[in-house]
Amino acid sequence: MFDALPAVAPLDEARLERAVSRLRADLLDAQYSILEQGRTPVVLLIAGVAGAGRGRLVNTLNEWMDPRHIRTSAFGPRDEAERQRPHMWRYWQALPSRGRTAMIFEGWYSEAINARVERRIKRRAFWHTLHEIQRFERMLAMEGAVLLKFWLHLDADRQRAHFRALERDAATRWRVTAEDWRANRRHKRICKVAEEAIRLSDTSHAPWHLVDASDAAQTELMVGRIILKALREALAGPRKPLAPALPPLVVPSEQPAQPAHAPSKPMRKDAYQPELERLQGRLNLLLRHPAFARRALAVVFEGMDAAGKGGAIRRITHALDARNYRVHPVAAPTEHERLYPWLWRFWRDVPRDGRVSLFDRSWYGRVLVERVEGFAIEADWSRAFEEINAFEQEWTEHGIIVCKFWLEVSSDEQLRRFNERGRQRFKRFKITPEDWRNREKWSQYVPAVQDMLVRTHTEQAPWNVVSADDKYRARLAILDALCDRLESELG
Template sequence: MFESAEIGHAIDKETYDAEVPALREALLEAQFELRQKAKFPVIVLINGVEGAGKGETVKLLNEWMDPRLIEVRTFDQQTDEELSRPPAWRYWRMLPAKGRMGVFFGNWYSQMLQGRVHGEIKDPRLDQAINGAERLEKMLCDEGALIFKFWFHLSKKQMKDRLKSLQDDPLHSWRISPLDWQQSQTYDKFVKYGERVLRRTSRDYAPWHVIEGVDPHYRSLTVGRILLEGLQNALSRQPLKSTQVNAAPLPTAVDQLSLLDSLDMTQHLDKDDYEEQLITEQARLAGLLRDKRMRKHALVAVFEGNDAAGKGGAIRRVAAALDPRQYSIVPIAAPTEDERAQPYLWRFWRHIPARGKFTIFDRSWYGRVLVERVEGFCQPTDWLRAYSEINDFEEQLADARVIVVKFWLAIDKDTQLERFQAREAIPFKRFKITEDDWRNRDKWGDYRAAVGDMVDRTSTEVAPWTLVEANDKRWARVKVLRTINRALETAFERSDKHDKKQKKDKK
């Protein structure tokens, strides 16, 4: 969920300086129109990692826009007034009126996260708080509010560097927060529970935007653009129909940098290394699947990737080492008649493995946010809600001890062309290449954006994505096998710990 915000997004000074004046003007104009029409309020939630530029961004927005129409609210310690009333009262009294913008700095999310990180509440209570936030936001959206939720992110290393530089700077040392961010444990917990909160509360009517905080130019421009697009979008849709809500659209990276760019596509293995490593990993997988701890788990592997990225070959290498009674491969193509008569997740639920079993999906439920999105086979509202539906689905799998590994096999455009041409030249491979493949290739950029959003919104602690550099097939195959093996080992270790703890608790 935070992967795309750790890849070093940056905008150089010239580009920034060139872009800002137009952005400021457009923002002011949108703000003015918002005021004139006064049809809905705008609520901006600011959350995220310490030192990632939350305060600076809010300061900047006040400089860029008309501060008379912005109310910045900081919710820190509750006042006596607030303590003597229901917890939500403090937010209600500060809600911006229609036509105005409220920036909530420290909000319902900060409270529940701090509570969880400090161990004052446990997961079920956190979930109750999450649910309360969802209900509040749903109601606000149904009442017309436009909600932006920003999560400012830094990798652990970026955060430590940043805190250090702030500490050394006498002008900024007041910024060090009460939460002891110096401890790396705090960061880990904050990000872990933050991910849970984002996963659950990123809904189509109020999605989260994760912003990499390390470069001020990138950060500021990104937030400004998302606000602008969202505002313009909502203003143009007034008046709303009774069943519509003002949702902010998904952002595109202002520096055009995507997680896919961060892959080192030159990764490769020579033949000898490959053969040795392949056999080692295959044997390891066979062993792990025979492990008696596997009886408590099931395994699901999802293969997605560019056309001709080598999904089939990778799947064969995985399957090669295994007892056919233990695994099954489910190829996902256009839905059958039976499947079209059901909700889109139904055809995947059908194939969920029982404990001890392993299912390989050759393409998957992610078709909804890839091909169906790009080709327009479903409505934007449908694929937008699919992210949270998929997260819910995978969370249910994880809760039932199903280990979920997901692979995106990435090749570059040239490699794809070579492979397409090679396939057309070999008679028995010709069936593998169709008109569709060439058509998809024309939409390379759209697919790329869809993959980026997919990973950002569905790579979660319970079911992370693994991006596989697949220009070299050998490298890709070994990486796939190794990833599955590590996932199994991690899961087994976690079960061991869990069982030990349970035994101990019983005593």
């Protein structure tokens, strides 16, 4: 693959200067047009062999365009915060908002390639990482992103000659490190692994561009022209529909079990209170288990309005150390959040090792309220099922225990609770005109909920459907299921 890179006829100095001058002006025009449209995020990934001028290219592109609207991110070894979160977490943090540009230096491919070159991961794990990256890139493309990937290449002889030339000059000797010479010695293996990664991840919506980097000025000109062409195509209108989705990462498990028929008489408080204290104590001890220090817990609550999500969350938090948990009440995305891919705001809330995140509503809003209210078109909420499964699998593969609860409340019980909230002064904040409006769409929510439960009930992140008409029994059932899951995971 790299041996077949075409040689580029060099331009003389005067022609090169004129070409660069025109390119800079055109790039700035295109960048500002993208910014004004506010529709398309731009992601430029710069990778390649050591000594090929990746850093120089990043600096040049920042010089040619307006760096105030470019976020440049360089990725080296993971720090402590990054090691405590799923593999793709740090790359989600680098994504640009719509209209802006992200320059990714040493990004998601470099990390995977280096791990494979150093034999820290086997080929199967390497392929799995590439599959995960492909899904990530496809999601970006579905969100309208322009995603360009550049591999800057030098053959081993030119790389060696470049390093020696730098070392001969006292002013540039510092640029060559022991790691550079190590990369030169492993040049053949690096290229073999990189070729495999590029071949398996070169797609129409996230294409690779292989560039002969033996002439730095020509490299910069070529890359700049490729970027300009892509920006102009994005400005001209929407691209062709993407190819069919990748095969599923996860296979949905059996359908979630429906709650048993609730007893006719509600549970008495004197029977509920001691059982609540017992289960809270059991939960507290499980979260103090030594094994949990290397894990994390994400608890998701969904259900119709007034199903008891907030009450259940409070009974859980009463058993926890306030320093180790956070409750995330999820509402409609803000204007700022709408500038990013729809899952971006949830990646910000990934719990660290030893911590608990509780979600009062969640990413399932895309396939529930956004579907029913028409805030997401069918193509978007339909693909969300696949994206949610992949998203949750990334969390669980890292060691996060994902527990999901659907609180099943009847229409009659919801109406009773709405009326009770309206009468009691300290509960009035819980009922809004929006709740009454949502109730009128009950029949539309029922099939959306059924689709959600069936299509996102997986072995890694199963749904627990809890009968919530009796709030005391529901809270105990949730705590009991949560404890059972933790005991199963922690061993």
